[in-house]
Amino acid sequence: MNKKIVIAILVFLVVGFLAWLYFKPAKITTTQSTNDTAATADITISNFNFSPSSFTVNAGQKVGVVNKDSVQHSLTSDDKSFDTGLLSTGREGSFTAPTVPGTYKFHCAPHPDMTGTLIVQ
Numbered sequence: 001m002n003k004k005i006v007i008a009i010l011v012f013l014v015v016g017f018l019a020w021l022y023f024k025p026a027k028i029t030t031t032q033s034t035n036d037t038a039a040t041a042d043i044t045i046s047n048f049n050f051s052p053s054s055f056t057v058n059a060g061q062k063v064g065v066v067n068k069d070s071v072q073h074s075l076t077s078d079d080k081s082f083d084t085g086l087l088s089t090g091r092e093g094s095f096t097a098p099t100v101p102g103t104y105k106f107h108c109a110p111h112p113d114m115t116g117t118l119i120v121q
């Protein structure tokens with residue numbers, strides 16, 4: 001092999017490596033903002049129950065809901081102002097609390113006997 005070519009390749013690799021060291025993107029330290037999502041579920045569904053069945057939130061707050069039951073459930077307000085939609089087993093959903101303070105009854109769409117109350121302050 002031609003020595004010049006070998007040297008050229010080595011120089012190219014070294015320069016490339018140094019350039020990479022210099023220009024490589026700064027470590028991405030920002031993590032996904034959690035401002036717009038509930039960090040953890042606030043309401044847990046299990047054994048055909050909402051827990052807690054009465055929950056107080058601030059107006060417009062995002063509320064996380066997790067379904068730990070073996071069947072699908074939803075958290076649906078009686079007046080349809082909020083709804084997680086159907087949540088399968090293990091799934092987490094959320095809804096945004098109404099912006100008007102008040103007491104809002106909710107239920108599970110497939111199981112209307114499952115009820116709870118959201119207090120918006």
Ligand SMILES: [Cu+2]
Pocket residue numbers: 048072073074108109110111114
């Ligand atoms: Cu249900």
